[in-house]
């Protein structure tokens with residue numbers, strides 16, 4: 298995997314101290330930015346340049362969208378195609394047949410935990426490839442359980458010390474354990490389902506295309522190319538294939554699947570959730586540039602930064618916007634809007650200037666008018682009731698996904714699924 302984050306953030310990327318505080322962001326910063334960003338140049342309270350962003354309720358020809366039906370029809374499809382063409386690349390519609398082999402299904406810990414390990418095999422005329430799916434679920438559930446489905450970045454054995462999780466010899470277990478508080482999630486009545494992103498597209502560099510699952514597709518449907526899919530779109534495709542399996546498993550409730558990801562995998566979760574309406578809830582944790590953060594706000598990681606260091610993540614066309622964010626025909630608030638009327642949670646961390654927490658929050662706010670078409674209350678609605686579908690939090694601390702983030706996501710999922718009410 299390429300190196301993670303530059304060690305020393307540039308001074309201009311740090312959030313000024315007062316802006317690290319969420320109520321400040323809400324009360325002072327964002328209401329101003331929200332109206333300003335839809336018109337001309339938006340000057341944010343932290344002095345960062347934000348180019349004007351497209352109004353999500355205007356069609357490309359400038360005509361307004363007034364109803365949910367107008368949004369869900371042509372406008373949604375047109376926008377999705379624009380994101381494919383300019384940023385993530387086109388995902389082929391060719392189906393690759395998949396089979397699932399349940400290699401293990403055991404109940405452990407005196408009935409508290411059920412562990413399933415499933416090998417997904419993909420076969421096409423071009424070749425064969427596998428992905429290993431790990432499911433950890435409550436052992437004593439009486440009905441189908443809701444799921445958090447997310448990719449991991451080191452192998453399934455990195456999420457836990459559990460010696461029963463299949464691992465190649467000599468691999469260190471539990472390296473990312475802090476990011477996957479499985480006991481907590483399972484105790485709350487949810488299953489965790491995870492696969493390694495490298496099974497779908499090795500997260501190395503531009504040379505990795507031939508080792509990715511793209512090799513199962515006809516040659517003209519593989520990247521790299523101007524509008525061919527990159528690693529993020531391939532990971533998102535993998536998440537949808539995992540959902541295909543989950544939907545066939547009676548243990549699990551495929552109508553209540555949250556697709557979740559941290560950082561680069563948060564970008565993949567967002568793109569998966571935007572494309573595949575079967576995901577009831579989409580969670581982008583510290584997803585930053587190419588994820589929930591506005592690209593037209595020039596803060597933290599820029600389009601040039603990300604294209605230079607991770608040229609395999611996006612399609613070739615995205616590079617045309619290096620240092621030219623103002624020219625981008627879309628921005629990430631519209632990606633979030635593609636999830637409406639389903640639920641979306643964006644999580645930021647106060648010291649994660651590289652991911653631009655304020656830009657993440659702004660994108661969510663700027664998507665609200667689309668959710669409003671469906672009667673979904675705004676983030677700040679005092680009594681959102683059972684229609685709450687938007688969540689944002691700013692966790693104090695660094696770039697990571699930790700127990701407090703998961704606690705917030707589980708609580709939000711509980712609300713979305715009507716498991717708790719005000």
Ligand code: GCU
Pocket residue numbers: 300301302303559560561562583584585586598603651
């Ligand atoms: C780098 C990259 C980010 C990404 C992050 C991660 O910092 O620049 O865009 O989100 O790695 O995945 O941890």
